[in-house]
Amino acid sequence: NAGVMQNPRHLVRRRGQEARLRCSPMKGHSHVYWYRQLPEEGLKFMVYLQKENIIDESGMPKERFSAEFPKEGPSILRIQQVVRGDSAAYFCASQREGQGSNQPQHFGDGTRLSIL
Amino acid sequence: EDQVTQSPEALRLQEGESSSLNCSYTVSGLRGLFWYRQDPGKGPEFLFTLYSAGEEKEKERLKATLTKKESFLHITAPKPEDSATYLCAVQESGGKSTFGDGTTLTVKP
Numbered sequence: 001n002a003g004v005m006q007n008p009r010h011l012v013r014r015r016g017q018e019a020r021l022r023c024s025p026m027k028g029h030s031h032v033y034w035y036r037q038l039p040e041e042g043l044k045f046m047v048y049l050q051k052e053n054i055i056d057e058s059g060m061p062k063e064r065f066s067a068e069f070p071k072e073g074p075s076i077l078r079i080q081q082v083v084r085g086d087s088a089a090y091f092c093a094s095q096r097e098g099q100g101s102n103q104p105q106h107f108g109d110g111t112r113l114s115i116l
Numbered sequence: 117e118d119q120v121t122q123s124p125e126a127l128r129l130q131e132g133e134s135s136s137l138n139c140s141y142t143v144s145g146l147r148g149l150f151w152y153r154q155d156p157g158k159g160p161e162f163l164f165t166l167y168s169a170g171e172e173k174e175k176e177r178l179k180a181t182l183t184k185k186e187s188f189l190h191i192t193a194p195k196p197e198d199s200a201t202y203l204c205a206v207q208e209s210g211g212k213s214t215f216g217d218g219t220t221l222t223v224k225p
Contacts, residue, residue: 004159033213042122042203042217043160056212091159095211104150105213107159 004094005074006108013082014116021077021111025094031055032075033093033105034067043091049075079113087115118143122204122216129194129223137189137219139204147211149187151180152203154218160203163189194223 005024013019025032031050035043045059049069060067064082069075079086089112093105121140129135141149148167152160164173166182173180177198179190189202201218208214 006159031211035215040217042120043205043215045212045214048211056210058212093159104148104162104165106162107152109157109159 004092004106004108006090006092006111008111009109010112010114012114012116015083016081019079019082019086019113021079021090021092021113023075023077023092023094023108025075025092026096026106029094029096029106031095032069033095034060034075034077035091035093037089037091037110046077082113082115084115087113089113118206118208118214120204120206120214120216122202122219124219125217126220127222129191129221131195131223131225132193134190134192134194136191137202137221139187139189139216140185141187141204141206142185143206143208143214145209147207147209149182150205150207150213151178151187151189152205154201154203163202191221194221196223196225199223 033048034046037043047060047067048056064080066078089110091110093107095105096103119142123138148165151163154160164180169184171182177192181188199222201220203218205213205215
């Protein structure tokens with residue numbers, strides 16, 4: 001059973017470009033979470049999605065950031081007009097059951113985004 | 117707002133020297149407290165879930181305990197391969213998880 005797959009593992013963008021980060025959840029998992037991690041810091045919640053729905057986006061900046069989890073295909077975290085401060089590791093996690101589940105989240109190995 | 121505080125930030129132990137990591141939390145509607153291990157360049161790896169005060173879970177040299185306000189991760193006779201960052205997270209009733217900043221453990225041979 002494959003784990004959570006994130007790609008690319010490393011992404012370099014210049015200021016003003018767009019970054020697209022992909023996440024395929026574990027088989028049987030219908031809920032996806034995105035987190036951002038800065039060096040020497042913990043994971044900061046960004047957004048929680050289920051298929052075709054955003055459940056909680058309270059941790060995501062209102063400007064330039066968007067996320068989706070379509071009926072078919074991976075979840076996408078999109079950052080438009082990137083700035084230097086967007087440089088971070090972005091982790092995706094998936095979970096088995098529905099909203100409010102107390103099952104553990106399983107993480108991918110992240111995408112490391114560097115902005116030149 | 118939910119808060120999770122981990123201490124110490126960093127811990128250096130000699131191989132075989134047992135110790136504990138602390139995770140203090142405030143949350144409305146706790147659904148679970150989770151411990152993860154994170155190695156450099158990797159995503160967090162799930163270790164334990166604790167649901168109610170008094171609960172304990174064990175795995176090899178690790179044992180996690182939970183009270184109403186904090187959790188401890190006890191490491192007995194650690195080995196160098198236990199070196200990693202240990203993360204604690206609480207999940208609220210809405211599904212969102214709040215993570216602490218982690219404790220970086222270094223075990224010297």
